[in-house]
Amino acid sequence: MKSRSNLTPAEVNDIINRSLVCHVGMVDTNGMPYVLPFNFGYQNDRLYIHSGPEGKKIGIWKSNPNVCVEFSTDYQMHHQNDSVACSYSMRYKSVLIYGMVKEIDDIDKKKEVLEIFMLKYTSLQNFKYSTPALANVKVFEILPEKIEARAYGY
Secondary structure (H helix, E strand, O other): OEEEEOOOHHHHHHHHHHOOOEEEEEEOOOOOEEEEEEOEEEEOOEEEEEEOOOOHHHHHHHHOOEEEEEEEEEEEEEEOOOOOHHHEEEEEEEEEEEEEEEEEOOHHHHHHHHHHHHHHHHOOOOOOOOHHHHHHOEEEEEEEEEEEEEEEOO
């Protein structure tokens, strides 16, 4: 995996794990960009997202599984001179992950991945999952091929 960053791997993981949502960019069959926000789980350098069983994104990923996923945190306005507009800028920390979307079909693996989501968003584990719900939810893994990260203004 290629990486370009002014941050350590621990700092990259911190940005990802503190982000509440990620934005997944893809390209539709007409060559147009399409970006959607997702809840996500990240564990052992693996990124997971989920969705309902249908939608535009599912069709896009079938024809082009390449994605770019964005995470960002720590926004803070700063300036050098409060009366000069061009001296203002935004501090931020961000990570981009480039990879391919792969659907997870196995029911037991889906349950494992959904536990990663629930731990991230609730700090709880060992939830119950009905078989119809597991069959209805789409769960995807994105294997990072390249990561770019940056802390600007810090």
